[in-house]
Every structure is written in structure tokens, then in C-alpha cells.
Amino acid sequence: MAANKSRGFAGTLITLALALQLGRPCPAQSPARRAHAPLKLFTFTHPAMATTFTLYLYLDDAARASAVSDEVFDEVDRVEQLLSNYRESSELSRVDREAASAPVTTDPEMMQFLADAEHWSRASDGAFDITVGRLMKAWGFYRHRGAVPPDDELERLRAVTGWQKVQLDEAARTVRFTAPGVELDPGGIGKGFAVDAAVRILREDGVPAALLSAGSSTLYGLGAPPGRRGWRVVVPGPLPSKRTLSVVLLRNQSLSSADCSQKNFVANGHLYCHIMDPRTMRTVEGRIQVSILDPSATASDALSNVIFVEPPEQSLRTLAASAPESRALIVSNPVSGDRASGATSHATCTLYRWPGAIDRAHCPAPPTQPSRASKKK
Amino acid sequence: MTINRREFLQAASASAVVASASLARAAAPAVKPVRLGVIGAGSRGQEDLRQFLRVPGVSIAAICDIYPPRYAQVNRLAGAEIPATASYAELLGRNDLDAVLIASPVAVHAEHVIAAARSGRPILGEKALGFTVEDNQRIVDEVLRAKVLFQIGHEYRYAPWVKESIRRVHAGDIGKPTHIYAYWNRNGNWRRSVPSPDPDGKLERLINWRLYRETSGGLGTELGSHHIDIANWVFGEQPESVLGTNSICVYRDGRTVGDNVQMVFNYSQGRRLMFSSITDNAKNGNELWIYGTEGSVQITIEDATFYYEKKRSNQPTADKADSKTIVERGVVTGASYSTAGEMPYRGPGERVQTGPETDPTLESIRSFVEAVRGEHPIEADVHAGFGSGIACAVAHDAVFAEQRMAIPKYRGAAAAT
Numbered sequence: 001m002a003a004n005k006s007r008g009f010a011g012t013l014i015t016l017a018l019a020l021q022l023g024r025p026c027p028a029q030s031p032a033r034r035a036h037a038p039l040k041l042f043t044f045t046h047p048a049m050a051t052t053f054t055l056y057l058y059l060d061d062a063a064r065a066s067a068v069s070d071e072v073f074d075e076v077d078r079v080e081q082l083l084s085n086y087r088e089s090s091e092l093s094r095v096d097r098e099a100a101s102a103p104v105t106t107d108p109e110m111m112q113f114l115a116d117a118e119h120w121s122r123a124s125d126g127a128f129d130i131t132v133g134r135l136m137k138a139w140g141f142y143r144h145r146g147a148v149p150p151d152d153e154l155e156r157l158r159a160v161t162g163w164q165k166v167q168l169d170e171a172a173r174t175v176r177f178t179a180p181g182v183e184l185d186p187g188g189i190g191k192g193f194a195v196d197a198a199v200r201i202l203r204e205d206g207v208p209a210a211l212l213s214a215g216s217s218t219l220y221g222l223g224a225p226p227g228r229r230g231w232r233v234v235v236p237g238p239l240p241s242k243r244t245l246s247v248v249l250l251r252n253q254s255l256s257s258a259d260c261s262q263k264n265f266v267a268n269g270h271l272y273c274h275i276m277d278p279r280t281m282r283t284v285e286g287r288i289q290v291s292i293l294d295p296s297a298t299a300s301d302a303l304s305n306v307i308f309v310e311p312p313e314q315s316l317r318t319l320a321a322s323a324p325e326s327r328a329l330i331v332s333n334p335v336s337g338d339r340a341s342g343a344t345s346h347a348t349c350t351l352y353r354w355p356g357a358i359d360r361a362h363c364p365a366p367p368t369q370p371s372r373a374s375k376k377k
Numbered sequence: 378m379t380i381n382r383r384e385f386l387q388a389a390s391a392s393a394v395v396a397s398a399s400l401a402r403a404a405a406p407a408v409k410p411v412r413l414g415v416i417g418a419g420s421r422g423q424e425d426l427r428q429f430l431r432v433p434g435v436s437i438a439a440i441c442d443i444y445p446p447r448y449a450q451v452n453r454l455a456g457a458e459i460p461a462t463a464s465y466a467e468l469l470g471r472n473d474l475d476a477v478l479i480a481s482p483v484a485v486h487a488e489h490v491i492a493a494a495r496s497g498r499p500i501l502g503e504k505a506l507g508f509t510v511e512d513n514q515r516i517v518d519e520v521l522r523a524k525v526l527f528q529i530g531h532e533y534r535y536a537p538w539v540k541e542s543i544r545r546v547h548a549g550d551i552g553k554p555t556h557i558y559a560y561w562n563r564n565g566n567w568r569r570s571v572p573s574p575d576p577d578g579k580l581e582r583l584i585n586w587r588l589y590r591e592t593s594g595g596l597g598t599e600l601g602s603h604h605i606d607i608a609n610w611v612f613g614e615q616p617e618s619v620l621g622t623n624s625i626c627v628y629r630d631g632r633t634v635g636d637n638v639q640m641v642f643n644y645s646q647g648r649r650l651m652f653s654s655i656t657d658n659a660k661n662g663n664e665l666w667i668y669g670t671e672g673s674v675q676i677t678i679e680d681a682t683f684y685y686e687k688k689r690s691n692q693p694t695a696d697k698a699d700s701k702t703i704v705e706r707g708v709v710t711g712a713s714y715s716t717a718g719e720m721p722y723r724g725p726g727e728r729v730q731t732g733p734e735t736d737p738t739l740e741s742i743r744s745f746v747e748a749v750r751g752e753h754p755i756e757a758d759v760h761a762g763f764g765s766g767i768a769c770a771v772a773h774d775a776v777f778a779e780q781r782m783a784i785p786k787y788r789g790a791a792a793a794t
Contacts, residue, residue, distance in 0.1 A: 070569075089735055
């Protein structure tokens with residue numbers, strides 16, 4: 001799982017060139033006329049959650065677009081204040097401090113976040129797990145100082161790692177840790193949770209079309225640009241290549257991607273990725289990048305970690321059982337951690353209902369991949 | 378068979394809840410329930426509600442708001458269907474309220490606080506206390522007459538690092554505090570999105586009430602009231618007078634309050650608070666500096682740091698060895714100016730240590746709930762609210778008149794009877 005999934009998925013590119021053409025300078029208009037004014041594309045950026053959020057939205061009026069973007073980014077900031085494990089005053093940090101001593105009463109939104117995390121932990125048999133806070137620190141990913149921890153330290157950390165150590169009482173709205181020292185890391189799901197909250201604001205404000213990108217690792221396409229079927233998103237790869245691997249259209253759904261390009265370290269010639277398998281207490285080997293589509297950004301964010309951690313064949317089973325509506329692209333390489341071998345020479349692509357065409361010349365199906373999975377619709 | 382995520386979640390969480398519920402409940406201390414009524418469920422009211430729901434034993438009984446979209450927002454926030462009404466009289470007529478939160482626009486605080494006080498419920502009232510001078514006077518009159526608990530929404534009174542800083546200032550840690558410079562700078566137009574169409578502008582006035590002079594004290598009230606309250610706390614009194622100015626520098630969108638404001642509040646003995654807010658550059662953010670004769674303290678919304686002036690010696694030197702050396706060897710003459718003497722102290726300062734940084738709003742609301750349960754008195758009471766509220770009310774006029782204006786004191790409960 002991943003706590004702190006890659007913040008700037010180098011490869012998820014948003015192609016907007018075709019969407020920029022509509023609209024013209026809009027003089028001051030009466031409100032009645034404004035309702036029929038042509039839509040224009042506005043772009044806003046905002047730093048949050050240690051990355052940059054970008055909002056592309058279509059509206060007829062610059063002032064209203066600005067007000068909407070302020071509300072959207074206020075909401076992102078609010079969710080960051082709820083979930084940040086870097087801020088002592090966040091609700092998540094309060095839970096960390098107090099939940100080992102006694103049940104902590106929290107608000108319904110925080111309970112929902114914890115329940116969502118628990119759900120994906122259960123569904124993935126622990127491949128996704130937000131209790132990796134201490135593990136991430138031991139590997140040095142919390143402050144970008146990567147190092148391989150000794151085996152005995154990792155064994156000791158098993159006492160404070162494991163999603164079953166977080167017990168929720170949804171009726172009483174309490175959370176309790178069954179072991180002292182557990183630390184939550186929302187990095188594998190928090191940005192998706194923030195994107196879902198922000199999209200609710202966009203819907204309430206009646207925005208007809210918008211694309212919200214959380215550092216490009218989680219995106220949500222609301223509606224579609226005028227005259228288009230959806231928001232065009234390019235998935236490049238296999239990394240480190242910048243070639244186009246696939247193109248998908250987002251319309252009322254999210255896309256989340258995970259890779260190792262932004263957060264990793266090299267020791268003894270081996271590339272260690274920041275995405276953890278909490279069951280082995282070690283960084284994931286064998287995966288290069290993944291992308292997944294789902295109506296919920298929270299779900300796609302969490303699932304991008306699940307399918308990064310699990311072997312592709314297991315990911316297909318997990319998705320079929322727990323997220324049948326999702327669509328996934330998994331790029332693997334059995335020797336991906338060996339920098340000397342060439343990172344992409346053995347890349348293979350495993351698909352689950354993936355809607356776009358794939359550059360099979362550079363990413364063939366794995367030898368053992370059941371062809372049925374990629375054709376399932 | 379496949380099940381969708383919601384079904385899975387419900388099935389999975391049901392078993393988890395059964396397993397963990399007995400454990401959680403066994404450890405949770407019994408608390409007296411507090412059922413909350415809410416007047417004003419906009420953005421600030423909703424943030425308060427989230428914090429209320431983090432306090433054990435608190436539930437939301439009902440809300441009042443004249444903007445119906447708030448009802449669904451609160452339902453989502455609370456995770457339950459909350460009874461809602463547009464009539465505060467109807468809300469206060471309920472018999473299941475143990476306390477009332479008032480988070481309506483400042484221009485109707487007096488109407489709502491006085492009605493709530495007359496209903497006999499403990500009140501948490503958002504700042505500023507009242508909109509006009511008379512509103513502030515009447516609110517105190519009515520709260521005292523009704524003998525109800527009242528807490529003003531000055532949450533920084535409950536922030537551990539602020540409390541510790543003020544304790545040290547009062548103990549003389551920075552000498553005599555004489556000046557406070559406070560800023561709340563942002564980079565944004567302060568405007569909320571208004572549904573379209575809004576042909577008669579009613580929604581604009583309802584949602585963006587902060588931008589119009591007849592409903593808002595502007596930046597000085599909505600942001601500066603916190604800093605005025607801290608200055609009152611430091612100096613132990615409310616200001617005597619204020620002068621100020623404001624303008625619209627960037628956002629010429631029809632608003633009638635300034636998009637920047639500068640105010641100087643005068644306290645006794647020549648002590649002063651300077652408050653400035655601009656909305657097109659957030660470099661300074663929200664910070665407050667207390668300057669004393671021997672040091673300074675910088676207070677932000679997350680922490681506080683002390684700095685000390687260079688020590689000045691007033692000790693006799695006649696018997697010191699280095700003095701004798703000067704006599705024997707003489708002194709060296711040269712240019713006297715040193716730039717170092719004009720440079721600010723640039724060391725890291727001494728950060729106030731008070732344990733984990735907690736959320737001030739949660740701390741203040743937890744304290745209010747404890748007060749409602751009879752566990753201790755209110756800290757930020759109606760008099761604290763009056764001290765900043767009355768200053769805001771006068772400053773609101775002063776920044777347009779650009780004249781020094783006197784700030785009246787509370788006229789006393791006798792005047793109200």
C-alpha cells in the first residue's frame with residue numbers, strides 16, 4: 001500500500017488543447033443574458049497536500065469561476081486540515097494521539113474516511129492499509145530521507161502496523177487503537193477523499209464541466225468540455241518513457257495513478273519505491289505504474305495502491321469482487337527494481353476492463369495473463 | 378456473485394462494529410448528553426458543528442437557516458436527517474435543546490442572541506458579539522438579565538500556545554507590553570459562489586453578506602475581532618478609541634466594504650494595537666506581534682515564538698577588570714554607526730512549548746460543552762465578547778469616516794433594568 005502515493009505522477013497528462021477554443025471576451029452582461037453566455041474555460045491552481053491541485057472549469061463568467069475555485073480549494077484545504085499527518089492540529093493527528101488510550105469521538109466525515117480505509121483494507125486483505133505511518137518513517141519516506149531499515153526494526157514495527165488495530169464503532173462514532181504507537185498515514189487515499197469532497201462543491205455550484213487534478217495522481221472529470229465526450233487524459237509509459245501508452249476520456253468518474261517516479265531512493269543499485277506492502281513491511285517490487293478508473297475518487301485512489309501492491313492476477317480477482325465497475329491498467333516488470341537491467345525492457349500490461357487502446361508494442365500482455373480479463377466489458 | 382462497494386462496506390462494517398462496539402463502549406466514560414440547536418448553518422456554522430460532533434455526548438437536535446441548501450449540507454455533515462426550519466422562533470420553541478449555537482451573519486446576532494438568551498439556553502455565539510454599538514450593549518444587558526451561560530467565539534482564548542504566551546507576557550517576560558501589531562492577510566476575493574441566475578441579486582446579498590456595509594463589518598470585524606480580543610486580553614482593558622481607513626484596491630465587484638483595512642486602536646497609557654488586513658497578498662498571513670520593552674512574541678494560528686531585545690546593562694562598572702583596562706590602554710575612536718544595531722534579531726527565537734498543537738475551535742467548543750455540563754465557568758464570556766465587539770462596531774464607522782472615534786464602555790446592567 002502506499003502511503004504517500006506519488007504526488008506528481010509524471011505521466012498522467014491532461015490534454016486540453018482542443019477544449020480551449022470556445023468562448024470569447026465577455027463584456028459585462030446582465031444576469032439574464034449571462035445565463036445564455038458562451039462557456040469559457042478557466043484554470044486555477046492551488047498548493048495543498050504537498051502537491052498542486054489544478055482546476056479546469058467551464059463557466060460563463062470570470063467572477064463566478066473565481067468564486068467557485070475559491071470554494072473548491074477551501075474545501076481541499078479543509079479536508080487537508082482534517083487528514084494531514086504533518087499537522088498536529090488535524091483531526092487525524094488527534095486520533096493518532098488519543099485513540100490508543102480511549103475511544104475517540106469524531107465527526108461523521110472522519111468516521112466515513114476511516115470506514116472507507118477499513119473497507120479497502122478488508123477487501124484487499126491488507127494490501128491497502130493506512131496504519132503504515134511508522135513504517136513509512138522507518139523507511140525514510142516521511143521526510144524524503146530513504147534508507148533500508150534493519151530486519152529487526154521492521155519486525156518490531158509489526159506491533160504498530162495493521163488495519164485490524166483500528167477499531168471503529170460507527171454507531172457511537174468512536175475510533176480506538178488496540179495497540180499503542182499506531183500512526184495513520186492517509187497518503188494512499190486522502191487526495192481522493194479531498195477530490196470527492198471538492199467535486200461535491202462543483203456539483204452544488206452547478207458547474208457543467210470541470211476537471212480537478214490532485215497533482216495529476218488523482219483526477220476527476222465532471223461532465224465534459226463543450227462538444228466533447230469527456231476530459232481527455234493521457235497515460236504515458238511504460239515509465240520512464242514519455243510515450244503515450246493509452247488515452248482515456250473521463251466523464252463523471254475519477255482516475256488515479258501510482259508509480260515510483262516521484263518518491264523513491266536507490267541503495268546498492270536497487271530502486272526502492274515508496275509504496276509499501278504492509279504485509280511484508282517492505283517496498284513493492286515488480287510494478288512500474290498503475291492507473292484505475294472508478295466513479296469514486298476515494299475508491300480509485302485507494303485501489304491504485306491495492307493494484308500496485310498485489311500481483312496482477314490477484315488484483316484482477318480483487319477488482320472483480322470489490323470494484324467490478326472500475327477499469328484498470330497495470331504495468332509490471334519482474335526486474336523493475338534492478339536499475340542495471342533497464343527499467344522497461346520487460347514491461348507488461350495487465351488490463352481490467354480498460355476502455356482505451358494500449359500501445360502493445362511497448363507493453364505486451366504478460367505471458368500468464370488470462371486474455372479474458374482484458375476483454376471483459 | 379459480486380457485490381457492490383456499498384453492500385460490501387455495510388456487511389463488513391456490521392461485523393466489525395459488533396466486534397468493536399462492546400470494547401469501545403466499555404472504555405468510553407459516561408457523559409451527560411448535550412443536544413444542540415443551531416441558528417445559522419453556513420460555512421462557519423458548519424465548521425463549528427464538525428467540532429461539536431467531535432465532543433463525546435453532543436448531538437445536533439435541529440438547525441435554523443433561511444437558505445434551504447444548508448439543510449442537505451448539514452445532513453451530510455451530521456450523517457443524519459436533522460430537523461430544519463427557517464424560523465429561529467420555531468427552533469427556540471423546541472423542548473429538546475440543551476444549548477444553542479449562533480453562527481448567523483453579524484448583523485442579526487443581537488436578534489438571535491437575545492431571543493436565545495430569553496429562552497434560557499446556554500449560548501455559544503460566534504464573533505463579533507454584535508453589529509452596532511447598541512447591539513453590543515443590548516446583548517450584554519439581555520445575557521446578564523437572563524443569567525444564561527454565554528461564550529463568544531474567540532477560539533484563540535483556548536489555544537494552548539496563546540494562553541501560555543499571554544501568561545508569560547502578564548508575568549513580565551517581555552517587559553511592559555506597549556504595542557501590538559496584527560495582520561490577517563489573504564490572497565483571494567473573499568467572495569462565495571452565487572447560484573445563477575440571480576436576477577434580483579438577493580442570493581448575492583444573502584450569500585456574500587460579508588461584502589456589504591449594511592450587513593458586514595468588513596475585514597476589521599470578520600478577521601480583526603480576534604486580534605482585538607487578544608490585545609484586550611494582553612492590556613487588560615478594551616480600547617478607548619480607534620482611527621482607521623479602508624479602500625477598494627483590487628476587487629471592484631460592487632462590494633461596499635474595503636478589500637483592505639488599517640486600524641489603530643488606542644488603549645490607556647498610550648498603548649496601541651495596529652491591525653491591517655489586505656486581500657491580494659498573503660505573505661504575512663494571520664499573525665500578531667506583541668512588543669514589550671524587553672522582548673516580543675509572535676503569535677500565529679499554529680504556534681508562538683518569543684524573541685528578546687539585546688540586553689542593556691545598567692550595572693556600575695567601576696570595579697570591573699575591563700574598565701580598568703580601558704583606563705590603562707585608552708579607547709579607540711572611529712565611526713560610531715553599526716548596521717547591526719539597526720537590524721532585527723534574526724535568531725530562531727524560543728518557540729512556546731505546550732504539547733501538541735490542537736485545533737483552537739475544538740478546544741473552545743469542548744470547553745463550552747464542559748461549561749454547559751457545569752464542570753467549570755465560561756472563559757471567553759460575554760464581557761470578553763463586548764470588549765472586541767464594541768471596538769469592531771465603532772471601527773466599522775471609523776474606517777469610513779477616517780476620524781478618531783471614541784469607543785464606549787458597557788453602560789452597566791442598571792441601565793438595562
